[in-house]
Structures are given as C-alpha cells and as structure tokens.
Amino acid sequence: MTSVQFIQKQVNTVPKNIEATLKLLSEDCTIPFISRYRKDQTGNLDEVVIETIAKLSKQYDEIVNRKESVLKTIEEQGQLSPELAKIIKESFDLQDIEDLYLPYKKKKKTRADVARENGLEPLAKIIFAQGKDDIDFISTQYLNDKIKNEDEALQGARDIIAEWINENIYIRKNLRRLFQRKAVVETKVVKSKKEEEAAQKFSQYFDWAEPISKAPSHRLLAMLRADAEGFVKLNVDLEKEEAIDFIEKEIIKSNNNTTEHLELAIKDSYKRLLEPAISNETLQEAKAKADSKAIDVFAGNLSQLLLAPPLGEKRILAIDPGFKSGCKVVCLDEKGDLLYNETIYPHAPQKEDVMAMKKIRSMVNAYTIEAISIGNGTASRETEFFIKKIAFDKPLQVFVVSEAGASVYSASKIAREEFPSFDVTVRGSVSIGRRLSDPLAELVKIDPKSIGVGQYQHDVDQTKLKEELDTVVVRCVNSVGININTASKSLLSYVSGIGVKMAENIVQYRTENGPFEDRKELKKVPRLGDKAYQQAAAFIRIKDGKNPLDNSAVHPEAYPIVEKMATALGLKTIDLIANKEKISQIKLENYITPEIGILGLKDIVKELEKPGLDPRKVAKVFEFDPNVTSIKNVRTGMILPGIVNNITAFGCFVDIGIKESGLVHISQLKAGFVSDVNEVVKLHQHVQVKVVEVDEERKRIQLTMIL
16 A cells, blocks of 8 residues: 555545645645645645645554564564565554564563463463363373473463463454443542542542543543542443453354363453453543544634734733732833833732822823733733723723733743843733734744643643644744744744744844845845745745735745736736736736646735735724622623633633633533534634523632523
8 A cells, every 4th residue: 555545545635636745745845835835736735634644644654664663573583474474564554563463572471481381382272273182181291390280281271372362363353342332431539539639620530430432532531630640540341241252252163171271261361461451452542532632622722822813013001910919011012022111009908099090191101002901810800990990191992811821931931032131020911912912923932731721731642732733833823924024033933944943043134134125035044045945935024125025925936927917917016916906807827837827826816915914803802791800799690791711622611801711511502412612612702601600619600602
C-alpha cells in the first residue's frame, strides 16, 4: 500500500490532490501557504484536510518504520519465515503488527520460558493436539532433575500453552472487540481519603460504573484524574465467563483427558496474561479518544478566542481592578505602547473615589483615550460601575475583558523583555488593554493552557495537545495576517515560514533600520531566504508602503498578473484596488498561468475588492445586569444577559457579570437533542439565560437557555 492509498482511505479526495499536497509538503511549503496559494494544485483542499494529510503521511511513515524494525528483529533471531514476512509487510494496522511481533519480543524470562528450558514443550504440543493419549502416563517421561513429579510437568506444559493462547492473534483481536463493546469502567473510593476536602470534587466517582464505550470524554478524564490523585481505584472489567467461553470454543476441539489441562491453561492465560494486557489497552484506547475529544474542544475554543472581535488601533485606558491593593491603570497608544501608569484606590478600604475620578478624567484627556478596558477579575463589576459614574468630556466605550492568563504573561520572559522597568502589575494591565485592541496579537504571547478555556487540558496527552494548539495559533494568525511594523516577536513567530529565530531577526532588523517599506525588504533580513520569503510574504501587511498590494493578501508572485489586469483596463494598480466596477470587467481566463489557475485568480479578485479585510468582527460593548454584582444577588428564575466564556463537551459556561460563571448543561442549550455544544453556542456569544439553581456554599450556578 502506498502512502497515497493509505491516506485516501481516510480522506475524501482524489489521489492527484493528495499527491500534489504531499509534494508541496515535501518542498517545505507550510499548510497556510498551501491552502491559500496553491488551491489549483490541491483541488481547493482546505487547511484542515491538508493538516489531516500531513498527519496521515507521518503516521504512514511511522508504520513503515515500525514494520522494518520488527522484520529486522525477527530475521536476526532466524525465525522470519516467508509467510510471516508477507503478512507483516502487507499489514498497515499497528496493533496487528505488534501482535505478530509479540512471540519474538524480548521480555523477562517467563514461566513458559522456564518450562521450555526444562524440556516440556513436546508435552505441551501433545496436550494441545488434543489426541487420545494417556497424558498422565506421558507426563512421567518428562521427569528430570528439575521436574520432580507429574504435576510439575503438567503445570509447565500448561504454562507454555497459556503463552501460546496469549500470543494467538485471532483471540487477542476478538477479545479486544469484546472489551470495546462490553467492558465496564469502575471506580471505588479509597476509604482512607474519602473525607479529605480535595476528594469531594470527585464524590460522584466514589462508587461508579458504566460501559467504557459510553463514558463521555470529560467523565473518563475526571475518573482518571481521581485515580491519579489517589482518591479512587479505577478498573476496566469484563464478565470473565464470556471471555473464557469464547477462548474455549476457539481452542478446545475435543473432549478427552487433555480437556481439563486446556481449560486450566485457558483460565490461567486469561487471568494472568490476556485480561491485564487487553484491559489496559482498552483503557488506553478510551483515554486516547477522550484526549482527542478534549483537545478538539480546547482547540475550537482557542480558535474562537484568538479570533475574537478586536477594537482596533485605539488609544486605550486599561484597568486591572482590585480592592485593598488598588486598581492598576495604564494608558496605551494606538500601537499598544505604554504611555503612562498609575494606581488608584476607588474601593474599600481606602475608598478614595473622588481622587480616583479626577485621576481617570485627567488621564483620559491627557492621552486622548478612546476606550476603557477593565479586567473581569476581583472588583471588576465595582470598577465598571465606578468608571460609568465619571462624567467624561466625550462618550467612551467601556469594555470588560477576560484577564485569564494575564498574570502568566506579566511574569513571563516576553513581558520582562517588553517592560524591563515595570513590575508584574503594570504588565498585567497592559495585557488587559492590548487584548481589547487585538486579542490575537496579545494572546499568542501566553501558553494556551493558561488562557482558561477547555477541559482537563493538564490530563490529556501533552505532546498532542501542544501540536494541535500550535496548529490552531498558526491557522488563526495567518488567516488574519499581521502588520510587520508593529507585530511582536511572538506574533511574528507564528507567521507561515518564519519561526522563532527568524522572528527575532525581523524585529532586530526593524529596530536597526526602521519600518519596512515593502515586502521585498524582507529579503534583507539575515537568514531569510527565498523559500521563507515565498511562504511568509503574503501573510504580512505593510500599511502605507510603496506598493499598495503589500497591504493585501495578494501574493507577490501574483503582482505581475494584477499589473496586467490594471493595464488591460487602462488603470494603474492603485486605481484598480477596491474599484468594484472595473474589477467586475476582468476576464479571469485571460490570466491563467502554470502556477496560478482559476481558483487562485478568484482569490486575487476577491482580495482586490476588499484589500486587507480583517475576517474578524468588531468588538461591541456588553451590558450585564446592574443589579447582579455577586452570587448573593442571583436568584432562581432570574433571566440574565451573559457571555459564553468557556465551552466543554458537556455544556458551556456563561459569565453573568460576577466572579462565578454559570453552567448551561448541554441538555439545556435548546429544546431537543444536542450532540455538539458548538452547534448552538460560540465563545464570546451574547446570550440570555435563566437561573435554574444556585448553590452559594459551593459557588455553583446552574443555568438554562431554554426560556
């Protein structure tokens, strides 16, 4: 099976599209570049499909490498028959390959190995053949210095048979299916830890059982965490009788004096070898599926968060609210640079509200502030009310933004490099302001796991999580594009073809030479060669540069085509941009080249109509219920406005303007069955919710969107 055939089994597209995609990937083309600028070669495959092809290609290579390793090992042992080699070479199922390799795998000396050393394998073969021989009599022929009696001989023979049964590929495969269909995951509380406070969040799993095939991802991950933290003992179990009956039907073909020994060997093989291994495999497979689901949820949330509506290049006053320690206030210019910082104390215990109002008014006027950004942590609502009481000389939009991860950023190396002279409180306030003007540019500086969306992100496969989240960040950054003259090193590092080291070089070049004036100047950056330029150029933007196309998603390789279009219409390039009437007269078929076909040309025309259009919506002010400032104000039956601030597999959490977010269970999203929470809600969506239950002691609020 070729890699293309392997991939086509799991991707719904024709072989030539897969071949073209693999060729582009082998040429070090990035996924954003391929999906955006090589549509004609790939048959318009989107980035998700291209990512899948890349992963499957890697998986194919891993299988091929594993097969080569297995074949080499068995051959070195002198046990590789032509039949076995053929089966291994034709298999592309890693589990089957490992089963075939099992008898030849290096392992600690087993009971069967000892029995073989003691010369008992011929006796095992006689029993396994199920003839009418007198086994008790025959066993006496195998007594020696190490085998003292018939019972020891028969036990050794059964040990060998148990290992044969364990290595039987058909039996292992069917037992796996049986476990997958019928195994139950069970948890039992560890009595010595039952009363610990930390154990109470797992109280649901103190005595829990359900089919593992039906356990939702979030529940399985919760059980595994409870087991890892020592509060419960987790086990995957199957009705032993059904498994043993299946094996007996496969092994026992007659009823004579060998039957008893075969039955004993089967029970031993299942209990000692098969059940522990396949039980663990079943759990690991279920865990992998749960990880995949949780990672998908996290990735979807992160994408929505990164692509949240930006306010744009505005002068912002940002506040990190607090009570006793005061509110940390910063003023930022249009580029997000820090102009001024101050601490005010409008709340108890100081309650210097009059002085705080004067300071805020003064800062707003002195720095021509256009909007105010308030973090949603402690004292957020009180600070919002305080700000709205101030009589400004002009209308100001007041936003409450998530400060999740701001503290992580403020203590990071990136923050220290940006603001070496300021402490963590000032850096945190700057982050709160910048994530209003451009959430994407600011949030890329923070480890996605610290942003506060998703579920059980610390329990899933960390390598796969990082790979998926990095992919999401790259996808988001390149779908929007970046201003190369203002982008941070962190943001630049996610641009197609750039990376961390090249991003540092770009920032260094910009510092030494001033703003970039055109895309071609990128080639002057040390170590940025033609390939990196090809992959990156169209994802960077240069405002007010020498070439107007540099502030668009048109790739430099297509500039000659655009110039020909303009010339044919009697225009200069700059006069063609955004000129819908003239653009509509372009006959695309006249401009097809070997590199750029009709799909690429359609994208070019679309970009010319609205050059540099940000795919994100614009940030809008949201008003919470002014009467709800803490959980003490929340009452059953209330209908409140809220913002979706986290999505999980079992529902969504809604910010209703207080510290505690409320949960809308998946069954309460809308009338009727909902299979996927994302079908109904998105992060930052403005919703109306009804309070179903308030547990003030446990700080939990149950909500419904079925009003």
